[in-house]
Amino acid sequence: GENVEQHPSTLSVQEGDSAVIKCTYSDSASNYFPWYKQELGKGPQLIIDIRSNVGEKKDQRIAVTLNKTAKHFSLHITETQPEDSAVYFCAASNGNQFYFGTGTSLTVIP
Amino acid sequence: GAVVSQHPSWVICKSGTSVKIECRSLDFQATTMFWYRQFPKQSLMLMATSNEGSKATYEQGVEKDKFLINHASLTLSTLTVTSAHPEDSSFYICSAPAAQRSTDTQYFGPGTRLTVL
Numbered sequence: 254g255e256n257v258e259q260h261p262s263t264l265s266v267q268e269g270d271s272a273v274i275k276c277t278y279s280d281s282a283s284n285y286f287p288w289y290k291q292e293l294g295k296g297p298q299l300i301i302d303i304r305s306n307v308g309e310k311k312d313q314r315i316a317v318t319l320n321k322t323a324k325h326f327s328l329h330i331t332e333t334q335p336e337d338s339a340v341y342f343c344a345a346s347n348g349n350q351f352y353f354g355t356g357t358s359l360t361v362i363p
Numbered sequence: 364g365a366v367v368s369q370h371p372s373w374v375i376c377k378s379g380t381s382v383k384i385e386c387r388s389l390d391f392q393a394t395t396m397f398w399y400r401q402f403p404k405q406s407l408m409l410m411a412t413s414n415e416g417s418k419a420t421y422e423q424g425v426e427k428d429k430f431l432i433n434h435a436s437l438t439l440s441t442l443t444v445t446s447a448h449p450e451d452s453s454f455y456i457c458s459a460p461a462a463q464r465s466t467d468t469q470y471f472g473p474g475t476r477l478t479v480l
């Protein structure tokens with residue numbers, strides 16, 4: 254089955270700096286890669302996603318890159334703000350099921 | 364984006380009682396919904412796939428008699444934790460795809476925190 258690994262598990266950045274979270278996957282059949290933001294006590298919220306026919310996607314301060322050959326994808330948050338502090342999960346879908354990474358706890362220090 | 368609601372958001376119950384959690388897709392129909400369990404500081408663990416009009420599909424290790432799932436309509440799935448025990452205390456989250464294919468973009472509910480005393 255698919256195996257999604259996510260790094261780092263915790264990340265602290267100064268406000269205004271960039272944050273990068275990386276995920277790798279094992280199943281070459283995976284073709285959909287969403288990123289979710291989860292605040293304490295709440296459900297995950299979709300923040301950006303990318304499909305396997307695209308290498309990069311950007312939405313304001315958030316961008317995701319995908320390298321299908323290397324089987325890894327990354328979340329980039331620029332100009333971080335304190336409200337970006339949360340747990341971020343990556344996921345990979347092969348069309349049958351979602352497989353989640355273990356999460357990254359991001360803390361943006363004011 | 365699509366909206367998924369859960370009710371209740373937090374429930375405390377005594378050991379041995381049963382608790383029902385509802386998951387609703389508010390502005391779209393969902394023939395499939397997913398139920399997850401999340402322990403503190405851990406990732407989401409898929410428990411089962413809820414299918415409208417048919418039996419749920421449970422992941423390995425999940426007791427189907429313990430966690431009863433009913434997909435009553437195209438907008439409602441329920442998870443009933445039967446004879447709850449303290450080890451069932453957890454954060455339960457549902458999700459639903461906003462398209463016909465079962466694994467298109469998933470939208471998550473806000474979660475239900477279950478505390479069993």
